[in-house]
Amino acid sequence: MRNCVEREGGRSIEGAPHIPLAELAERPDEVPAEGRLVVHCASGHRSSIAASLLRHGGRSEVYDLLRGYAARESAA
Template sequence: MEVETLAAMRAAGDTPIVLDVREPWEVELCAIPGCTHIPLGQLASRAGALPAEEVIVVVCHHGMRSAHATAWLRQQGFDRAINLAGGIDAWARRIDPSMKVY
């Protein structure tokens, strides 16, 4: 999913779960408002807290970790998990330029 698509969904009131799989120090620097934070290394042990029937947009820094997380979630039955292309970096550069980039 492109960042513009997620921004448009949120603006229209459609609020998919945004799952941030970055490390805590990264989330402290910047995050999409309202995101759920589960570091990638904890995803296997905490995935049960996520609703499998909901759309889950997975985000990381540039999209690589979230792509792995999305693939893993889909293997676990989270059929509506979607990777956010470009990650938080693309969000900051194209949607919220006030957000810190790193």
């Protein structure tokens, strides 16, 4: 759920689809339909919203990367 500026800055997870939160409702076919799904953003705020929307839409195995991509980078 990262925005374009964040992604262009080189901060992304390899192989992760890029669907900004503002475009999620317009691009549902790009979200994998089955299996575990982890959503992430820079701080965890937008990904929390996205995870909630996906769960509300019927996805059961949706997880939010807590504290966002920044926390993942600092843990590495």
